Amino acid sequence: MTPDKLLALGQTALELGLVNGLTVLALFLSYSMLNVCDLSTDGCFTLGAAVGALVAIAGYPFLSIPAAMLAGVASGFVTATLQMRMGVQSLLAGIVVNTGLYSLNMALTGNKATLPMNKTVTVFSMAKNLLKDTPFAGQYTLIVMLIVVALVVVLLCAFLRTKLGLAIRATGSNADMVRSSSINPAFTTTVGLCVSNAMTALSGCLMAQQQKNYDVNMGSGMVTVALASLLIGGVIISKHRAIPLRAVGAVIGAFLFRLVYALALRLNMPAFMLKAVSSVIVVLAISGPYLRKQLPLMLKSVGMRRSSASQPEGGR
Amino acid sequence: MLILNEVSKTFNPGTVNAKLALDNLSLHIHPGDFVSIIGANGAGKSTLFNAICGSFFPDQGKVIMDGKDITWMPEHKRARVIGRLFQDPMRGTAPDMSIEENLALAAGNGGWLSRVSSADRREFQDRLALLEMGLEDRMYQPVGLLSGGQRQALTLLMATYHVPKVLLLDEHTAALDPGTAKKVLALTRSIVEENHITCLMITHNMQSALDLGNRTLMMDQGHVIYDVTGEERKSLTIQDLTAKFRQASGKALDNDRMLLGIEK
Numbered sequence: 001m002t003p004d005k006l007l008a009l010g011q012t013a014l015e016l017g018l019v020n021g022l023t024v025l026a027l028f029l030s031y032s033m034l035n036v037c038d039l040s041t042d043g044c045f046t047l048g049a050a051v052g053a054l055v056a057i058a059g060y061p062f063l064s065i066p067a068a069m070l071a072g073v074a075s076g077f078v079t080a081t082l083q084m085r086m087g088v089q090s091l092l093a094g095i096v097v098n099t100g101l102y103s104l105n106m107a108l109t110g111n112k113a114t115l116p117m118n119k120t121v122t123v124f125s126m127a128k129n130l131l132k133d134t135p136f137a138g139q140y141t142l143i144v145m146l147i148v149v150a151l152v153v154v155l156l157c158a159f160l161r162t163k164l165g166l167a168i169r170a171t172g173s174n175a176d177m178v179r180s181s182s183i184n185p186a187f188t189t190t191v192g193l194c195v196s197n198a199m200t201a202l203s204g205c206l207m208a209q210q211q212k213n214y215d216v217n218m219g220s221g222m223v224t225v226a227l228a229s230l231l232i233g234g235v236i237i238s239k240h241r242a243i244p245l246r247a248v249g250a251v252i253g254a255f256l257f258r259l260v261y262a263l264a265l266r267l268n269m270p271a272f273m274l275k276a277v278s279s280v281i282v283v284l285a286i287s288g289p290y291l292r293k294q295l296p297l298m299l300k301s302v303g304m305r306r307s308s309a310s311q312p313e314g315g316r
Numbered sequence: 317m318l319i320l321n322e323v324s325k326t327f328n329p330g331t332v333n334a335k336l337a338l339d340n341l342s343l344h345i346h347p348g349d350f351v352s353i354i355g356a357n358g359a360g361k362s363t364l365f366n367a368i369c370g371s372f373f374p375d376q377g378k379v380i381m382d383g384k385d386i387t388w389m390p391e392h393k394r395a396r397v398i399g400r401l402f403q404d405p406m407r408g409t410a411p412d413m414s415i416e417e418n419l420a421l422a423a424g425n426g427g428w429l430s431r432v433s434s435a436d437r438r439e440f441q442d443r444l445a446l447l448e449m450g451l452e453d454r455m456y457q458p459v460g461l462l463s464g465g466q467r468q469a470l471t472l473l474m475a476t477y478h479v480p481k482v483l484l485l486d487e488h489t490a491a492l493d494p495g496t497a498k499k500v501l502a503l504t505r506s507i508v509e510e511n512h513i514t515c516l517m518i519t520h521n522m523q524s525a526l527d528l529g530n531r532t533l534m535m536d537q538g539h540v541i542y543d544v545t546g547e548e549r550k551s552l553t554i555q556d557l558t559a560k561f562r563q564a565s566g567k568a569l570d571n572d573r574m575l576l577g578i579e580k
Binding site for chain 1: 390391392393395396399400406407408409410411412413417418420421422424425426427428429430431432458474475
């Protein structure tokens with residue numbers, strides 16, 4: 001592989017990593033802070049893509065972004081309401097919303113599974129025109145994404161330092177304590193899921209615009225991919241570090257995931273393996289520390305069985 | 317001040333595990349009372365606290381605070397006027413967050429989008445200094461790194477940050493080593509006395525039940541079986557208490573966790 005190709009590969013990985021990084025930041029809020037595994041992520045990602053694509057195709061590239069985020073807020077609100085006020089278990093609430101969103105997405109796009117956006121004016125095509133005659137003409141996607149992700153990271157970190165942000169973090173850490181601070185955990189969970197789903201939808205919206213194509217299946221498996229990225233980021237920057245560092249770590253995790261995936265594709269791994277790889281990473285990252293703790297115990301019990309089996313027969 | 321009016325609560329009603337945890341219990345707590353509560357395991361002491369806090373709603377009866385019926389008020393709303401400490405020092409604080417962040421939530425200053433100001437920070441430091449545990453120099457450390465005693469002292473500070481109308485202490489020193497327990501108890505006493513907080517304290521230590529406060533309740537099977545205050549209480553000994561228990565409940569106070577003041 002020539003250095004040129006390697007660089008191009010790195011740039012693509014960085015671009016996609018930044019787009020996905022927004023979903024990873026969403027999970028950073030819901031999974032790491034709020035301690036809720038939001039399984040509606042796949043559907044919400046696609047919802048953001050669908051809404052963003054429709055609004056952009058209608059001729060409003062800038063409006064597509066707040067529109068997609070609002071759709072995400074609505075989706076997060078439904079997921080949160082189901083689990084906090086209607087007695088649906090947290091995981092099930094996500095799955096139910098995820099399933100429902102498929103129909104909603106199909107309905108939104110008029111029963112079309114894909115929406116081509118080749119001729120659509122998007123935030124990326126606008127940036128491309130803007131940077132046409134500058135030395136950065138080839139980096140327009142990267143520049144847009146760097147600005148968006150930097151903005152989201154800064155806003156998210158500022159939000160997490162507010163009283164509401166602290167209450168959201170405390171809800172994931174000790175809900176009893178939130179209640180005794182006269183704050184309703186149902187409220188903090190709802191706000192947290194609305195914000196995180198807004199980021200997921202934004203991620204989907206930008207993905208569709210960057211790929212110049214919307215596909216109803218583009219979000220499938222996204223929750224595992226994002227979780228894998230988040231856990232990779234957690235290995236680089238541990239959970240004992242400051243929140244802004246951890247947020248950056250989450251984005252770096254998304255980039256590394258994309259980089260490894262791109263390299264694997266170069267080495268002739270079929271593209272459909274992406275999801276299997278992300279599943280394996282999630283399993284390793286979550287059960288690795290658990291198994292490491294269990295290992296001495298397992299070795300001991302094996303050792304005991306061995307020593308009792310090897311005792312001489314007439315020993316008693 | 318705080319009135320419980322014929323409160324009853326049955327857990328798992330209609331099953332073989334049905335348990336009448338509070339049986340038509342009435343209680344009148346006066347302003348400034350420091351009430352110690354003793355009784356065997358399962359007597360309904362913590363259930364009484366849960367009823368006051370709103371952790372569950374009673375099957376019947378009323379909970380009245382300062383003349384206002386709070387029987388159906390959700391738990392987090394009551395928390396404004398009720399402070400509570402549990403036996404488990406881990407329950408009152410968020411371990412992943414720093415001391416400052418925990419205190420910021422307890423203080424609850426400003427609107428939802430406000431941040432900790434430098435004035436808040438100074439106030440937190442001043443209050444932490446009162447604990448004499450050096451926590452004022454560790455404001456940015458996660459609470460999970462603190463010892464049980466430090467966490468319990470911090471919880472006490474948080475629960476009384478805005479002086480509550482009622483402070484509920486559920487064996488809050490039982491999980492601490494004797495030295496730390498003594499210190500936390502002394503802190504409790506000084507904070508309660510300084511702010512004239514009405515306080516209910518469950519304890520398994522009969523000696524501290526008699527030493528602390530102005531009134532002692534003995535509970536058994538969801539009832540208050542003995543309620544003593546004033547001169548009668550002053551002359552009471554641990555032996556009197558165990559005798560009272562036998563007389564009132566018809567059985568010995570055979571609880572291995574009941575400390576007969578040996579600790580002191």
